[in-house]
Amino acid sequence: MKKVLIVDDDEGIVDSLQLLLEEFDYSVATLMNGKAVYDLKKPYPDVILLDIWMSGIDGSDICRYLKKNKSMQHIPIIMISANKDTAQIAREAGADDFVSKPFNFVELQEKIEKYTKK
Numbered sequence: 001m002k003k004v005l006i007v008d009d010d011e012g013i014v015d016s017l018q019l020l021l022e023e024f025d026y027s028v029a030t031l032m033n034g035k036a037v038y039d040l041k042k043p044y045p046d047v048i049l050l051d052i053w054m055s056g057i058d059g060s061d062i063c064r065y066l067k068k069n070k071s072m073q074h075i076p077i078i079m080i081s082a083n084k085d086t087a088q089i090a091r092e093a094g095a096d097d098f099v100s101k102p103f104n105f106v107e108l109q110e111k112i113e114k115y116t117k118k
Helices: 012-025 035-037 058-069 086-093 105-114
Strands: 005-009 027-031 047-051 077-081 096-102
Touching: 005 012, 005 035, 012 027, 012 105, 027 035, 035 047, 035 058, 047 058, 047 105, 058 077, 058 086, 077 086, 077 105, 086 096, 096 105
Parallel strands: 005 027, 005 047, 047 077, 077 096
Antiparallel strands: none
């Protein structure tokens, strides 16, 4: 079972994504506090869904940290945001992909499958 980590401070988004992804047989972990990503331990997730705007920390800073960390830089990161510049922000942060909110779940699922090779 492929593991997806959702990092978002919006409880409604987290709950919705978790329910939908579990329906498609993903193992889902969630973090409501972006700073907790800095403490990730093995086994690492197969893909991370990372919100750009979170209270207290910026998702693009988290993405840069993960992509510079040798033990975690292999983890695909899909940034999610309602920001009109999501594509540019994701690219500059080193993310593997992005999805704009409100997102199309089919598009999101296809991107997750692409990176988890499910």
